[in-house]
Amino acid sequence: xxxxxxxxxxxxxxxxxxxxxxxxxxxxxxxxxxxxxxxxxxxxxxxxxxxxxxxxxxxxxxxxxxxxxxxxxxxxxxxxxxxxxxxxxxxxxxxxxxxxxxxxxxxxxxxxxxxxxxxxxxxxxxxxxxxxxxxxxxxxxxxxxxxxxxxxxxxxxxxxxxxxxxxxxxxxxxxxxxxxxxxxxxxxxxxxxxxxxxxxxxxxxxxxxxxxxxxxxxxxxxxxxxxxxxxxxxxxxxxxxxxxxxxxxxxxxxxxxxxxxxxxxx
Amino acid sequence: xxxxxxxxxxxxxxxxxxxxxxxxxxxxxxxxxxxxxxxxxxxxxxxxxxxxxxxxxxxxxxxxxxxxxxxxxxxxxxxxxxxxxxxxxxxxxxxxxxxxxxxxxxxxxxxxxxxxxxxxxxxxxxxxxxxxxxxxxxxxxxxxxxxxxxxxxxxxxxxxxxxxxxxxxxxxxxxxxxxxxxxxxxxxxxxxxxxxxxxxxxxxxxxxxxxxxxxxxxxxxxxxxxxxxxxxxxxxxxxxxxxxxxxxxxxxxxxxxxxxxxxxxxxxxx
Numbered sequence: 001x002x003x004x005x006x007x008x009x010x011x012x013x014x015x016x017x018x019x020x021x022x023x024x025x026x027x028x029x030x031x032x033x034x035x036x037x038x039x040x041x042x043x044x045x046x047x048x049x050x051x052x053x054x055x056x057x058x059x060x061x062x063x064x065x066x067x068x069x070x071x072x073x074x075x076x077x078x079x080x081x082x083x084x085x086x087x088x089x090x091x092x093x094x095x096x097x098x099x100x101x102x103x104x105x106x107x108x109x110x111x112x113x114x115x116x117x118x119x120x121x122x123x124x125x126x127x128x129x130x131x132x133x134x135x136x137x138x139x140x141x142x143x144x145x146x147x148x149x150x151x152x153x154x155x156x157x158x159x160x161x162x163x164x165x166x167x168x169x170x171x172x173x174x175x176x177x178x179x180x181x182x183x184x185x186x187x188x189x190x191x192x193x194x195x196x197x198x199x200x201x202x203x204x205x206x207x208x209x210x211x212x213x214x215x216x217x218x219x220x221x222x223x224x225x226x227x228x229x230x231x232x233x234x235x236x237x238x239x240x241x242x243x244x245x246x247x248x249x250x251x252x253x254x255x256x257x258x259x260x261x262x263x264x265x266x
Numbered sequence: 267x268x269x270x271x272x273x274x275x276x277x278x279x280x281x282x283x284x285x286x287x288x289x290x291x292x293x294x295x296x297x298x299x300x301x302x303x304x305x306x307x308x309x310x311x312x313x314x315x316x317x318x319x320x321x322x323x324x325x326x327x328x329x330x331x332x333x334x335x336x337x338x339x340x341x342x343x344x345x346x347x348x349x350x351x352x353x354x355x356x357x358x359x360x361x362x363x364x365x366x367x368x369x370x371x372x373x374x375x376x377x378x379x380x381x382x383x384x385x386x387x388x389x390x391x392x393x394x395x396x397x398x399x400x401x402x403x404x405x406x407x408x409x410x411x412x413x414x415x416x417x418x419x420x421x422x423x424x425x426x427x428x429x430x431x432x433x434x435x436x437x438x439x440x441x442x443x444x445x446x447x448x449x450x451x452x453x454x455x456x457x458x459x460x461x462x463x464x465x466x467x468x469x470x471x472x473x474x475x476x477x478x479x480x481x482x483x484x485x486x487x488x489x490x491x492x493x494x495x496x497x498x499x500x501x502x503x504x505x506x507x508x509x510x511x512x513x514x515x516x517x518x519x520x521x522x523x524x525x526x527x528x529x530x531x532x533x534x535x536x
Contacts, residue, residue, distance in 0.1 A: 002488035012408060012411075012412055013373070013374055013385075013388075020384060021382070023388055077280040078281050078284045078500060082281070094281070100517055100521050103518075108513050109291065111497065112292060112295045120305065120306075122518070143425075147290075179391050206378070209378015209379060209380050211380055212476065225380050243381045254372065
């Protein structure tokens with residue numbers, strides 16, 4: 001019974017990844033742009049030694065970490081309010097309100113921000129009376145929009161974890177004399193930690209490979225995804241070698257959070 | 267935990283602010299689809315319904331919508347079959363590499379779309395091209411299925427873990443054959459998980475752009491591809507706004523249906 005799905009995932013997916021990895025060991029003729037099928041490790045050497053790629057990798061990592069932190073900070077109070085303060089119909093309504101944007105479409109949301117962040121957009125119009133201007137298109141805009149895009153992925157698991165948290169744990173903590181902060185630190189946070197990690201799998205890895213948001217609101221910002229996308233047609237072996245970078249980072253991250261039990265809460 | 271009045275108020279304010287941040291951009295798109303000014307500067311100078319008329323008449327939008335529907339339905343159908351089989355296998359049997367399977371199925375959604383995209387692109391070129399199968403709707407469907415399988419698998423596997431084994435045992439004790447037990451006991455218990463999984467898978471496929479970019483041929487345009495191609499054309503901006511507004515309005519339906527059907531208050535798993 002396992003054969004068809006495994007064949008599918010094995011052949012279509014892992015097979016493709018293997019083909020990609022193999023082609024990373026080839027080179028491209030710089031005159032004709034033809035792929036030369038001679039085994040070598042030049043591409044990986046370029047990526048490891050060229051400071052341009054190191055800077056871009058670090059910048060991309062920074063963006064992914066920043067987006068994950070922002071989403072965790074935003075998701076915690078929202079999920080807590082939904083799961084523990086609101087009740088009954090309110091809770092359902094809030095859940096729908098948070099979930100709906102998840103379905104509204106990636107491109108639609110990125111586009112919405114492009115319009116808002118434009119020179120005559122809403123952000124500048126709102127900030128103008130305060131004597132401020134918005135971030136415009138660039139790296140801050142990329143972090144902002146990515147955090148916006150992936151927020152529901154963080155709210156959902158955290159909400160589910162908080163909702164499952166037994167009320168008597170909180171009551172026992174209060175009975176034993178713990179204040180709200182202490183209960184939060186000693187009872188609530190440990191209970192939602194796997195959920196935070198589960199959410200971070202999405203926020204982190206989706207940010208790490210994104211290139212469309214960068215193209216839409218990033219101005220001239222270069223992240224790993226863009227560099228890969230721009231090399232695909234020019235130099236496929238280099239693009240293949242470059243795409244090993246986010247894959248390695250994500251697999252390490254997955255292995256790390258798996259120990260925290262995050263994959264069970266996905 | 268007893269929350270003070272201040273704590274509740276602070277949480278309420280944060281919740282309201284969060285919701286505002288989430289919804290203002292979307293509301294703005296809907297408003298802009300009626301904006302008479304083509305540059306969409308804030309505030310709008312006047313309102314018009316012209317863009318909606320133009321969008322409905324646009325052949326490009328209609329063709330793209332049809333392509334997206336075909337790709338989404340086909341990918342969801344294949345994913346349902348494969349995802350359910352995998353979920354049953356992992357649930358029923360203890361076998362070597364069982365942990366690996368549950369790790370493996372997370373990969374297609376955890377790895378960046380661009381990596382999946384160019385990997386599939388390279389593989390299709392080496393495998394399908396010699397067979398005479400070019401890039402087109404078929405390759406898009408194969409690409410979408412890889413991540414749709416995961417969604418179905420996650421939903422069904424989670425539900426299987428929660429169905430009490432005693433139900434199937436009771437059915438067997440009462441003399442039902444395995445096929446009867448499946449039809450009358452297991453399937454009804456799974457139904458809403460299947461539906462939620464299919465719905466999520468379809469929505470993901472409908473929205474997907476990165477994998478699609480690298481697996482679609484030049485003539486195959488799904489709706490997101492159409493939107494993306496037209497982002498760079500200023501004179502198409504009003505029509506894009508209408509399509510975007512329409513997609514936002516439609517997004518209420520799956521959330522509503524998932525809420526009604528799923529016992530999971532979060533309405534399905536990703």
